[in-house]
Amino acid sequence: MQDGNGLDHLAGERAMAQFDLQAMKVYLAGGQREYEISTKMAQLVANDPVFSKEDRVRLARKDLYKNSLRKAGHAWKTILEKGLSEVEGLKLRHFVDEPTYTDLHWGMFIPAIKGQGTEEQQHKWLPLAYKMAIIGCYAQTELGHGSNVQGLETTATFDPTTDEFIMHSPTVTSTKWWPGGLGKASTHALVYARLITDKKDHGIHAFIAPIRSLEDHTPLPNVTVGDIGVKFGNGGYNTMDNGFLRFDHVRIPRENMLMRLATVTKDGKYVRSNKPRQLGYGAMVFVRQGIVIDASIYLSRAVTIAVRYSAVRRQFGNKDEPGELQVIQYRTQQSRLFPLLATAYAYRAVGFWMKSLYADVMKRLNDNDFSTLPEVHACTAGLKSITTSVTADGIEECRKLCGGHGFLCASGLPELYAAYVPACTYEGDNTILLLQVARFLLKTLSQVSKVRPVGTAAYLGNIKQLSTQNCKVSQGHDWLNTSVLLEAFEARSARQAAAVALRLAKGSGSEAEFQENTPELVESARAHCQLILVSKFIEQLQTGTPEGIRKQLEVLCYTYAFSQLIDNAGDFLATGYVTGNQIALAKEELKHMFDKIRPNAVALVDAFDHTDDYLGSALGRYDGDVYTHLYKGAFKESLNDTVVVDGYEEYLKPVLTQNLWAPHSKL
Numbered sequence: 001m002q003d004g005n006g007l008d009h010l011a012g013e014r015a016m017a018q019f020d021l022q023a024m025k026v027y028l029a030g031g032q033r034e035y036e037i038s039t040k041m042a043q044l045v046a047n048d049p050v051f052s053k054e055d056r057v058r059l060a061r062k063d064l065y066k067n068s069l070r071k072a073g074h075a076w077k078t079i080l081e082k083g084l085s086e087v088e089g090l091k092l093r094h095f096v097d098e099p100t101y102t103d104l105h106w107g108m109f110i111p112a113i114k115g116q117g118t119e120e121q122q123h124k125w126l127p128l129a130y131k132m133a134i135i136g137c138y139a140q141t142e143l144g145h146g147s148n149v150q151g152l153e154t155t156a157t158f159d160p161t162t163d164e165f166i167m168h169s170p171t172v173t174s175t176k177w178w179p180g181g182l183g184k185a186s187t188h189a190l191v192y193a194r195l196i197t198d199k200k201d202h203g204i205h206a207f208i209a210p211i212r213s214l215e216d217h218t219p220l221p222n223v224t225v226g227d228i229g230v231k232f233g234n235g236g237y238n239t240m241d242n243g244f245l246r247f248d249h250v251r252i253p254r255e256n257m258l259m260r261l262a263t264v265t266k267d268g269k270y271v272r273s274n275k276p277r278q279l280g281y282g283a284m285v286f287v288r289q290g291i292v293i294d295a296s297i298y299l300s301r302a303v304t305i306a307v308r309y310s311a312v313r314r315q316f317g318n319k320d321e322p323g324e325l326q327v328i329q330y331r332t333q334q335s336r337l338f339p340l341l342a343t344a345y346a347y348r349a350v351g352f353w354m355k356s357l358y359a360d361v362m363k364r365l366n367d368n369d370f371s372t373l374p375e376v377h378a379c380t381a382g383l384k385s386i387t388t389s390v391t392a393d394g395i396e397e398c399r400k401l402c403g404g405h406g407f408l409c410a411s412g413l414p415e416l417y418a419a420y421v422p423a424c425t426y427e428g429d430n431t432i433l434l435l436q437v438a439r440f441l442l443k444t445l446s447q448v449s450k451v452r453p454v455g456t457a458a459y460l461g462n463i464k465q466l467s468t469q470n471c472k473v474s475q476g477h478d479w480l481n482t483s484v485l486l487e488a489f490e491a492r493s494a495r496q497a498a499a500v501a502l503r504l505a506k507g508s509g510s511e512a513e514f515q516e517n518t519p520e521l522v523e524s525a526r527a528h529c530q531l532i533l534v535s536k537f538i539e540q541l542q543t544g545t546p547e548g549i550r551k552q553l554e555v556l557c558y559t560y561a562f563s564q565l566i567d568n569a570g571d572f573l574a575t576g577y578v579t580g581n582q583i584a585l586a587k588e589e590l591k592h593m594f595d596k597i598r599p600n601a602v603a604l605v606d607a608f609d610h611t612d613d614y615l616g617s618a619l620g621r622y623d624g625d626v627y628t629h630l631y632k633g634a635f636k637e638s639l640n641d642t643v644v645v646d647g648y649e650e651y652l653k654p655v656l657t658q659n660l661w662a663p664h665s666k667l
């Protein structure tokens, strides 16, 4: 992967690496097989001109969307023609690298049918969905309500005389608003609506509603549907047709209500199953767990660009060394960049763990064991929240780390940010999700004397010890002990949770008091999630990491933990567990970690194995030939299509030649 001159501007950096790069690539891919599939799919996409990302930020919305339809169709054709497996298909979609309607079809419509449909319903709908003879979306959010799912207004009223539901949008605020794929592509929507039988409101249930003709794709009678409009940034999420939808007394068969959790009989009787109704939120849990790995991928892209560019870019110098210094040599650059590099590694490790957590809960649910559901919900909600917030901010930080050139679309960073930042909102607003974690912590603490907490909340079982013993670090290297670090994160989280729980327990238990304490509740939820992230990174590291990469991973793990400790020093200090001096010692240790990362930095981002095609960045090119490609890139700008700009005759020439304003000018 070298430039036209055959030069690798980063060769010197790569020569410094002190770990087994290939082993790291395999580790980050999740195994040898995954690595091979990933490499194959990356090449397949990069070599296919239909998947080109060139010019995406310059296209008008209509062209952008049409091109995205073309790519999605071509991806599906490729999958079928080449007989790709599910894992290969998912990887192919990953490298095509743009949000599109198929994400919601495969990522939410199908999982929701699997989770909430009876066997009979699965037999009816899944074969159609698997061969994409129908295209589905997930229509939950409305104009008036998103977070508050119980507040949705769309109604599904049962009519026993015809054995049908009447789907209706009674108010403007009941209009479905935001569902991806709904705007222009979907033929069916999984609609969340209030179920009404015999004038009784049974709350929110899921229904499959046909919305477009399978003959000519026109909206069905009394269905009003379309795209909600242009979104933030160029390219970005604008390849997706987020849509609106209204029903005017649209009739659908009774069997179109997903009936695994509750049934409506032919004569209109409502029967609940004995399964928890939260299973109705299963598709959200599924997507949230996948978002953690995604966060690692997005952050690692931004970090790859910023690290490579920081190694190429030179500014100033000092009298001890000839020439200018690479900006990656500056401590301030390192202290902003290396923690993000470590975070991308941390999220990868935690993402692998999340997959196993999700697999475990699915197995239990199949055996009617619902005991771990609250913990899994808290974990997926909390980690989705933290990782997306940090990643979105991290991409923006990487843009700033690239100085002026980071602001150009040619850096790849503006579009990356625009595509990623809605992850802080979709699949649950990040504050709302942290409040869910806080509620879980309060409940766990309230029962701690009777029920021993398990899993990620197990440490709360040691609340007494964690509340009384303080940190014993007296020298910098005392911090280089994972048990010491873990205990610090546990004590801080336990103390923060206990403090707010105690305050609430002393009060009247009113909702107003709960609201008053929500900032502290959110902070305690964040502390709990940071503990999970640190502890799972350590755990992953200690379970079978190959020798050739273990040292580097340890350095990254300490870097991650120390930077979390320092960034949240206020919280750690306020709990009284650590002293200011202990924080200062951790700061020194962090600098030592930066020294260890520095010679490996470029190789550590190479290990993510992002191809130039996937990165789409002149600054993050593998060969580091930044300036040639920034310069060449300027000639692709449409303003440069003509040497003399369109508009010269009408608007520039009069200014230059007629001196229109000069007589009145005071200058």
Ligand SMILES: CCCCCCCCCCCCCCCCCCCC(=O)SCCNC(=O)CCNC(=O)[C@H](O)C(C)(C)COP(=O)(O)OP(=O)(O)OC[C@H]1O[C@@H](n2cnc3c(N)ncnc32)[C@H](O)[C@@H]1OP(=O)(O)O
Pocket: 072, 075, 076, 089, 090, 093, 102, 103, 104, 106, 107, 108, 138, 140, 141, 146, 147, 148, 149, 150, 180, 278, 279, 281, 282, 284, 285, 287, 373, 374, 377, 425, 426, 427, 428, 429, 432, 436, 439
């Ligand atoms: C070419 C082909 C190639 C193939 C391509 C394949 C591509 C596949 C890629 C897949 C990627 C998918 C990408 C998708 C992109 C995402 C798009 C975005 C989609 C959306 O945004 S969908 C809409 C999401 N909406 C939300 O998240 C709303 C947020 N609100 C909520 O989650 C809940 O309403 C809330 C806030 C939790 C409700 O709180 P509350 O009022 O308390 O609610 P309840 O009374 O209903 O619940 C009380 C009780 O239940 C517990 N609870 C809540 N949620 C859950 C849950 N999810 N699981 C388990 N338990 C839950 C809650 O804690 C309470 O418990 P108690 O013990 O306290 O009673």
Ligand SMILES: Cc1cc2nc3c(=O)[nH]c(=O)nc-3n(C[C@H](O)[C@H](O)[C@H](O)COP(=O)(O)OP(=O)(O)OC[C@H]3O[C@@H](n4cnc5c(N)ncnc54)[C@H](O)[C@@H]3O)c2cc1C
Pocket: 104, 138, 139, 140, 141, 144, 145, 146, 147, 148, 177, 178, 179, 180, 237, 242, 422, 425, 426, 427, 428, 429, 430, 431, 432, 518
């Ligand atoms: C790109 C994108 C794609 C999407 N795709 C889909 C989709 O496919 N299907 C679908 O159904 N939906 C989709 N959505 C909708 C998305 O799920 C919701 O926007 C999201 O759940 C947030 O809900 P909201 O918009 O109602 O925010 P709100 O709840 O109105 O939030 C506004 C502000 O109020 C705060 N807030 C609200 N309630 C509280 C409270 N109780 N306590 C403290 N603070 C509070 C929030 O933190 C936030 O700061 C998508 C959204 C986006 C941006």
